[in-house]
Amino acid sequence: MDNTIVNPSKANHPFWRGKILPRLVLMAAPLPKNTFCSIDVTTKCNLRCGHCYFFSYDQEGKKELGDEEWLKKIEAMQKGKKPFYSCTWVGGEPLLRRELIEKGRRFFRANRVVTNGTLPLPFWPDVEFHVSVDGTEEYHDSIRGKGTYAKIKKNVSSIKGLNVAIACCLNRANVDCIDALLDEWSRIPNIRHVLFDFFTPIIGDDPPVKKGTVPSVGLWLTFEERDRILEKLSDLKRGRYREFIGAPPMTFNLMRSGERHKSIGKNCVFVKHGTAFDAEGNVKKPCVIGPKADCDRCGCIVPFSVRAWKHPSNLLREILQEFKK
Ligand SMILES: C[S@@+](CC[C@H](N)C(=O)[O-])C[C@H]1O[C@@H](n2cnc3c(N)ncnc32)[C@H](O)[C@@H]1O
Ligand code: SF4
Ligand code: SF4
Numbered sequence: 001m002d003n004t005i006v007n008p009s010k011a012n013h014p015f016w017r018g019k020i021l022p023r024l025v026l027m028a029a030p031l032p033k034n035t036f037c038s039i040d041v042t043t044k045c046n047l048r049c050g051h052c053y054f055f056s057y058d059q060e061g062k063k064e065l066g067d068e069e070w071l072k073k074i075e076a077m078q079k080g081k082k083p084f085y086s087c088t089w090v091g092g093e094p095l096l097r098r099e100l101i102e103k104g105r106r107f108f109r110a111n112r113v114v115t116n117g118t119l120p121l122p123f124w125p126d127v128e129f130h131v132s133v134d135g136t137e138e139y140h141d142s143i144r145g146k147g148t149y150a151k152i153k154k155n156v157s158s159i160k161g162l163n164v165a166i167a168c169c170l171n172r173a174n175v176d177c178i179d180a181l182l183d184e185w186s187r188i189p190n191i192r193h194v195l196f197d198f199f200t201p202i203i204g205d206d207p208p209v210k211k212g213t214v215p216s217v218g219l220w221l222t223f224e225e226r227d228r229i230l231e232k233l234s235d236l237k238r239g240r241y242r243e244f245i246g247a248p249p250m251t252f253n254l255m256r257s258g259e260r261h262k263s264i265g266k267n268c269v270f271v272k273h274g275t276a277f278d279a280e281g282n283v284k285k286p287c288v289i290g291p292k293a294d295c296d297r298c299g300c301i302v303p304f305s306v307r308a309w310k311h312p313s314n315l316l317r318e319i320l321q322e323f324k325k
Helices: 008-012 021-028 069-078 094-107 137-144 148-157 175-186 224-237 269-273 302-310 312-324
Strands: 036-040 085-089 110-115 127-132 163-170 191-198 276-279
Touching: 021 110, 036 269, 069 094, 085 094, 094 110, 137 148, 163 175, 175 191, 175 224, 191 224, 269 276, 269 302, 302 312
Parallel strands: 036 085, 036 276, 085 110, 110 127, 127 163, 163 191
Antiparallel strands: none
């Protein structure tokens, strides 16, 4: 007979459910070294988007670890002294190898799949899906290929019970459609929020843009342009899209040209707390973008949103929200 005494009120209290205590600890302590990892599930993709860093590297003939090889590797990592808390499954198009994610995600406490959304989403309610939508239909299709927007709309409109966010990479080709994108996608049920990144240039690749269907112009937005867009995103987040624009409010301030140096380079969370693996299982540095990442002009939201999230004022705000719940 199981004699364990369970105190239901204690077990259900948010403090014990891990919503409050970890936040209190994080106010003082740094994130553990192995907080995140990312895995390039495959070198293959059914699209060739104009802005894609992945195909700025020659992927032709590159090897991929088989499912069993990956599972053995992941199991060994996760049973070691410093297991990763979360894994981001990326690529290439990760849903081309969904069996690997199906099995591999069980080794992590949190999982995120970043997908182009053109293939049906598997029913994985424990996973956070980031579906890449680079603007409203005309803008998105000009970057990602004709008909891709309609496919995504069909795939995500039919889902229920999944945790889906939209990931939009802002660049010169789509920057004019922020309002229309928010308006359209905020009406679609089941979409949690939109996360905006900026295009990160690849050293030696910009301009011109060689891939995909976008016009052959640089996609890079200057820091002055970015600052204006960040101002706009902050305003929208304070107003109509408080919840629908993802990331803590402070993120957009940290991304501004005068502040950004605090979150990138050697301070970047990926450099300090993450490890990126390529499809063959080798470590990629400095992050998932690989060695040609132009860190000085990085547009990835994560280094900034993690810093904003970890700020004591934000953790306190979240703790208060938990108590209110
Ligand atoms: C390389 S893709 C792989 C996953 C999947 N195929 C997809 O498109 O979502 C991962 C994410 O990186 C973004 N991305 C690609 N190239 C980028 C760049 N140069 N700067 C910023 N984001 C980029 C994509 O828009 C996508 O959201
Ligand atoms: S951004 Fe994603 S979908 Fe587009 S080419 Fe790159 S890997 Fe493929
Ligand atoms: S490109 Fe951006 S996310 Fe990657 S290591 Fe550099 S600063 Fe960090």
